[in-house]
Amino acid sequence: MTPQRDVYLDYSATTPTDPRVIEKMLPYMSQDFGNTSSLHQYGRKAEDAVETAREVIAKIFNCKPSEIIFTSGGSESDNLAIRGVGFGRVADGKHLITTPVEHSAVGQTFKQLAQYSGFDVTFQPVNQYGLIDPEELIDNCHEGTTFVSVIYANNEIGSIHDLKKIAEHLKIKGVIFHTDAVQGAGQLSLDVEALGVDLMSISAHKFYGPKGVGALYCREGVPLVSSQTGGSHEQGRRAGTLNTAGIVGMAEALRLAEEEKSERIAHYQVLSKQLREGILNQLSGAYLTGHPDMRLPSHSSFVFEGVDSTRLLMHLDLAGVSASGGSACKTGNPEPSNVLLAMGYSADIAIGSLRLSLGKDTTEADIEYAIDKVAHAVEKVRKLRQALS
């Protein structure tokens, strides 16, 4: 038996903060602790740090610094974008479109707008890879359609939407376009001009930045009603004292991700190939979910016949492999993944999903160990289910 080791393969859930990032952040928690809104030298120092961070991010987004709003993370960015534009354009109409494969920060926000605020929400169907057809999307846009949100890279299945193509269509119709780029940031292009998006959400902890900080890009001129009201921070679009250290950390983490992008991606590609081939070759009744090529380099997702992810994850955890199912569930209530159901998988197989996502420091030996443990766990769970049925 191979000796037990700890292999973390859940980098899509979160990443450790890069020590280089922590170093940049530290001064803003101690000597440079000022409030960016203050007039005095402490305030100025903090303001300078935040505005420098804004410029760094704006450069990567290919946008103006004033188009960046700092938030507490991906969920807040998504909420602010959807509610903000939904309400901001209410005079133009109340029809919104999204997809059934969004992160719940997007999906639940649309559902709430439909339930409590009288919005009409269309969930644009997806194909077997979890991707929408831009032509069909356009067919669903009508007079009162004001806003569309489509996920960039999917958190559960890794598939990447061709945002540019979608944006071209929406531009003609005058519909505002948001994307949840939380999973894409750090690996995919965030150039808002090239992508053609009007709003874009990111979260620092997905790319080796700290937790609790994110950003929303909001194109100049897009009407955005604030959700969190209070002071006039962020040009009145998001009240609350700025998280200076977090913002500095996010900018540094994103800068490093851009700088090291080609090496990181090459590394992910080699290991992902090893992982996917290893698992699919060793196990029968195992399938890759999401698009085979148009997907996040670090992300592999599978379904297994005759397996439920709750039990699979339990077995993997005890074997030292930290992974995730479709979406995190700790309550023992195995509901099939909505994303997989929307893609046409049956409920039976949709409960047997597994996501393995790599990090920049993942090694070949980690992958080898994980393949072995996944194969072992899948077989164990299958045997157990057979014995108990």
Added chain:
Amino acid sequence: MTEKKRVVVAMSGGVDSSVAAALLVEQGYEVIGMMMRLWAEESVAGHGHNRCCTPEQMNDARRIADKIGIPFYVLDTKDVFRNTVVEYFIDQHRQGVTPNPCIECNRHIRFNYLFENAMALDADYLATGHYAQIMQGDDGLYQLHMGADPAKDQSYVLCVLDQYHMAHTLFPIGGIAKPEVRKLAAKFGLPTASKQDSQDLCFLGDGDYRRFLRDVAPDMMERGPIVLKTGEVLGEHIGLANYTIGQRKGLGVTYNEPLYVIATNPYRNALIVGTQSDLGDNQLVAKRMNWLNGVVPSEAFEADVKIRYKAKPTRGIIKPLADGRVHIQFDEPLRDITPGQGAVIYDGTQCIGGGIIERRSAD
């Protein structure tokens, strides 16, 4: 290098299973906490959670697991619980029998479903916070004994265990009295207050099984005659599932002495009542017998018998019948021998067998 023995401990968030888990950690086992998510009816407003595993209890158990430094998982057990324990409960009531769901839960859920899940995790043992003790005799066979705290003993509902299960089961608090368990909880820094003792009808939103049966099986609520043993009709009942053996109140009939429910006849939908002297019986027949040493006795023998969870053990002669059932003759008549409850046989503190009461008398 000796590998640590791996134990899966069933956790409920309560003091007993928490102390059991902490003791196992202290004793040097590799401990894994597990909670079963059980089925609960959702028809009662504000409920929909089994009272053995509410979200609060789940959080409590998770916090305790974090505190004592063990992994914690929730095991989905809804469907199998519904299909075994709850179905059985409804079906037995339909047959005019008052079942003991805890015995069935131990039979199908803890010592099959949970047990097999634990074994699949390469565990050496399944542990629970039951007040009962497993010992090994000189013959190498495992024995089930009452818990050291007589007031808390749960061996009655564990009479379904066999040698294989006992070889792989630990009851860490079985040898300790409840006040001691509380002290240990304090020592380990765990919550010491018992919320409630284990709930026997844990899956009911409001604990009202009559209401539950009315909802899920309205056919059981058909009105019928209340009769004496002689056949004399005294009145009308409102559905057999509303009555239990020994019940006196709420019959709504008048007679020259107090009347009690002594039996039901589901085929004629009749509720049979009688006087206090009709209530007692000195014999019963039990079915689905389990013998914990794995050997079916061939001859009659004398032993103590418990006919309910909280009943006092009573001396009786146990005569094995050809079809695997047993006939039990007591020295004195016992009140309230209730079909569906367990008849559990003891030799001193040792539980040697158990089955389900089929009927009261020998006929």
